[in-house]
Amino acid sequence: MRMKFHEQLDELTDRLASMCRLAGDAVRAATDALVRADLPLAERVFDLNEQIEELRGPCEDLAMALLALQGPVARDLRQVVTGVHLVSRMGGLVQHVAESVRRRHPEHVASGEAEEVLSQMGRVAAELAGLAERVLRTHDLELAAEIGRRDDELDDLHRRLLALIEDPAWTGSIPAAVDVTLLGRFYERFGDHTVTVGRRVISLVSGEQMTP
């Protein structure tokens, strides 16, 4: 029974890792689409998001099977189950970025320094998804701490972005400010979710290590 539990747990975290990898691919594609005002690349984000959603059902089934093996008191395990929801939400946030690109096409959603900061946020977000993937696959506590540090970087970029559009020197329009505000928030939430996923895996793994 115990053996089966651990095998299934590994399978669950592996599948969650695959969802994270897709979310990373999606955020990379969405950011490239944003910077180049590239419509086919934005459409690619919708495909990737569909793939994430396809993994979600089997992943939740597995999580529920695990809960049934473990009984109702496994609080850490429950948190991994709701982790499936978080990764799916990451895909949804990236989709919002792609939708902006589509809505403003052939115009760019953002320009100048704002576009540059968003592009950096996209790069960090993709790296965060990659880190979350590796934490899920390796259960490495050091890597989980690294997620928190990189997310601080994302938060700094987010503050820089808001300061940029709130600066009287900024020459963009109000609709552009609205777009940039929402885009910044999408990337920031994406990062928050990777932190939560990482933290939950670690709490599950360390709980497991304490009660071998």
Next chain:
Amino acid sequence: MRMKFHEQLDELTDRLASMCRLAGDAVRAATDALVRADLPLAERVFDLNEQIEELRGPCEDLAMALLALQGPVARDLRQVVTGVHLVSRMGGLVQHVAESVRRRHPEHVASGEAEEVLSQMGRVAAELAGLAERVLRTHDLELAAEIGRRDDELDDLHRRLLALIEDPAWTGSIPAAVDVTLLGRFYERFGDHTVTVGRRVISLVSGEQMTP
């Protein structure tokens, strides 16, 4: 066993209903705080949100106990479990509104027509939380449909709000546009969550009715 399952299910939906009621109280307080730039009222939102989070743990415990009774394949039941997460998220969104009030105090976050539309969004959001509460308590399919209709109203208000700040005639500043953009999104997401909660309860209840 069957009897116990139904009793526990009723208790779970009742508790979720209480969380919805608190979310409704919170969104009402946050919106009043927003319109009056009222700091103590904004602080009240943080208290209410704490109460929501206090209900969350026992609610999730009950949901997990139910899942253990029912076995791993109860997809509808699982959706109610993740419903706990949604209601907790509603509280989080309302807290963002209160944080805006606190950040801009003693200034108003919004003014003029934008403030008026936000105030209407807050009123509809509170009504949506009330409807979600009643759906959870009564399992009334008509009421669940009503949530969808009222949420359309919220979406219309959201579009009106964005049109307002994107209109060249709008005289507000960019920081005000940023605030209003985010506030509009918070209310819109709040409404979406009530729709999802309602839909999940209905799918659970109709599933139960089909297999009595």
